[in-house]
Amino acid sequence: MNRFTYARVEDVATAVRAIADDGHARLIAGGTNLLDLMKENVERPERLIDITHLPLAGIEPNDHGGLRLGALATNTSVAYHPEVERRYPLLSQAILAGASAQLRNMASVGGNLMQRTRCAYFYDTATPCNKRTPGAGCSAIGGFTRHHAILGASEHCIAVHPSDMCVALAALDAVVRVTGPRGDRTIAFGDFHRLPGDTPHLDTTKRSDEIITAVDLPAEGFARHSTYLKVRDRTSYAFALVAVAAALRMEGGTIAEARVALGGVAHKPWRDPSVEATLRGQPATRASFQPAADALVRDARASGQNAFKIELARRAVVRAFERAARGRDEAGPAAGATAGDQP
Numbered sequence: 001m002n003r004f005t006y007a008r009v010e011d012v013a014t015a016v017r018a019i020a021d022d023g024h025a026r027l028i029a030g031g032t033n034l035l036d037l038m039k040e041n042v043e044r045p046e047r048l049i050d051i052t053h054l055p056l057a058g059i060e061p062n063d064h065g066g067l068r069l070g071a072l073a074t075n076t077s078v079a080y081h082p083e084v085e086r087r088y089p090l091l092s093q094a095i096l097a098g099a100s101a102q103l104r105n106m107a108s109v110g111g112n113l114m115q116r117t118r119c120a121y122f123y124d125t126a127t128p129c130n131k132r133t134p135g136a137g138c139s140a141i142g143g144f145t146r147h148h149a150i151l152g153a154s155e156h157c158i159a160v161h162p163s164d165m166c167v168a169l170a171a172l173d174a175v176v177r178v179t180g181p182r183g184d185r186t187i188a189f190g191d192f193h194r195l196p197g198d199t200p201h202l203d204t205t206k207r208s209d210e211i212i213t214a215v216d217l218p219a220e221g222f223a224r225h226s227t228y229l230k231v232r233d234r235t236s237y238a239f240a241l242v243a244v245a246a247a248l249r250m251e252g253g254t255i256a257e258a259r260v261a262l263g264g265v266a267h268k269p270w271r272d273p274s275v276e277a278t279l280r281g282q283p284a285t286r287a288s289f290q291p292a293a294d295a296l297v298r299d300a301r302a303s304g305q306n307a308f309k310i311e312l313a314r315r316a317v318v319r320a321f322e323r324a325a326r327g328r329d330e331a332g333p334a335a336g337a338t339a340g341d342q343p
Contacts (some may be wrong), residue, residue, distance in 0.1 A: 002038075002044050002046075004038075004045055004046055004048055005046065005048070007047065007049055007050065008049075008053060009051060010053050011054065011055075012054055012179060012211070012213065014079055015049060015051050016180055016181060016211060019046075019198075019209055020126075020181050020223075022047055023208065024045060024046040025047040025048070026043065026045035026047070026048055026049070027048075027049050027211060028048045028049065028050055029051055029071075029072055029111050030074070030106035030107045030108050031106070032115075034111075037116065037123075039275050040123050040125065041183070042116075042122065042123060043123050050194065051072070052119045054072060056071045056072040056214065056262075057070045057074075057077075059078065062216050064216065064218060064219060065218075065219030066219045067083055067216075068177075068214050068217075069214060069215045071212040071213050073108065073109050074104065074105060074108060074109075075098075075099070075103075075104050075108070075109070075165065076101070078092075078165075079091075080089070080092070080094050087217075087221040087223050087300075088172065088217055088223065088239060089221075089244055090168045090221070090226040090227065090228055090247055091165065091168045091169065091172065091217070091233060093168070093228040094167055094168035094228040095164065096162045097228060097230045098164035098165060099237065109215055109258075110212035112163055112165045112166065112196070113192065113204070113212060114203070114204065115163060116131075116162075116203060117267075118239055119148070119159040119160070120144070121138070121139040127139040128202045130156045130157050130196075131157055131196075131200045131201050134200075135200075138156055139233050140157075140159065141155070141227040141303065144304070145303040145304040145305050146304075146305040146306055147264075147306070148160060148306050149265060149266050149267060149303070150297070150309045150310055150313070151262070151264075151266040151298040151299065152266040152267055152268070152270065153196065153267065154196045154198065155299070156196055156197070156198050156200050157267065159200070159267060160263075160264055161263070161267055161268050161269065162264065163269075164228070164230065164243060166262060166269050167195070167228070167244075167261045167262070167263035168228060169189050169215065169269075170268075170271050171215075171226075171259040171260065171269075172217060172221065172222070172243035172245075172258070172259070173188075174188065174216060175187070175189060175215070176188075176212060176214075176215055177189060177212070177216060178207075178210040178213060179210060181210070181245060184213075185210075186203060187206070189215075192206070192262075192342070193267070193268030194229050194267065194268065195266070195268060196267045202203055207240045220249070222247035222259065222324075223328070224250070224326050224327055224328060225249065225250055225324045225325060226246065226247055226248070227247075227320050227324045228320075229243065229246070229319060229320040229323065231243070231264075231316055240263050241264050241312060242262065242309055242312045242313045242316045243316075244261070244263075244313075244316045244317050244319075245259070245262075245263070245269075245320075246317070246320035246323070246324045247259040247260075254285055255281065255284050256280065256294075258279035258280065259276055260276060260292070262317070265309060265313055270296075272296055275292050276292075278291070284321075285325075289317065289322065293313070293314045293317035293318050296313070296317055297314055300313070329334065
């Protein structure tokens with residue numbers, strides 16, 4: 001780990017000035033990702049700006065009938081917040097499916113959004129990586145690719161986004177609130193993370209001189225019919241091979257609205273509203289869910305050892321929708337996010 005300076009800030013304006021004035025500075029809160037990157041020399045900041053004392057840890061109602069999650073709220077405080085558990089069980093399930101209890105106690109909402117890929121080639125500074133060093137090449141292409149992308153990849157990068165929480169936030173249509181020298185702005189969650197294209201080193205659409213202040217959840221949380229399904233190599237502390245956040249709004253036995261987002265398959269949480277639209281007015285049955293699952297992965301492309309993910313994603317989408325359709329009362333709380341469940 002390289003030498004760096006450290007400063008603690010007490011207000012948002014000071015934090016914004018600190019990163020705007022120093023392009024080599026990095027914000028640090030829980031540090032669950034950044035410190036690992038620094039130890040491996042992937043990130044080499046010259047200055048760390050401690051933002052843990054900023055007043056951004058609250059969880060409170062927003063102006064749209066939903067909830068506002070402060071950027072410094074811990075993953076644990078969000079997952080176990082009574083209103084999140086009651087109104088947004090999909091989000092609670094997704095958070096609890098990720099990391100470990102110790103990491104969730106430290107990791108923050110903003111940090112979760114900004115975490116970087118766990119691609120082994122990205123972490124190995126002895127190998128070329130376009131995400132780490134633009135223009136260096138992608139060692140994953142032609143390498144060991146079991147955990148890599150099947151959707152939205154490019155010739156420059158096939159890494160996947162590692163977050164579980166972000167998959168649920170994508171399905172819920174959350175909104176990210178940021179602030180910077182040019183003032184406050186909001187970013188629709190689907191627009192926050194980027195596909196790699198020819199600039200895979202840029203993970204998000206947040207500007208480098210902006211900081212995340214909060215994430216807004218909408219009024220509709222799909223509390224009655226939603227589930228998070230994560231398929232992974234082991235049932236604890238493992239990243240997803242495929243994850244599915246599925247949510248339904250039902251009118252009788254008919255689907256009035258559907259949401260589905262995939263994790264572990266792309267550079268960002270993968271969602272296709274056109275596929276969701278095909279489920280409106282359909283019965284909540286496997287016969288409806290299977291064509292939607294097929295359409296969701298219609299453009300999937302395998303890279304070496306990850307071909308199995310295409311069929312796995314199809315099956316996981318159908319399984320998740322079936323669970324969501326059963327509802328919380330019939331299926332019980334545990335039916336949502338059974339860690340390591342195999343479709």
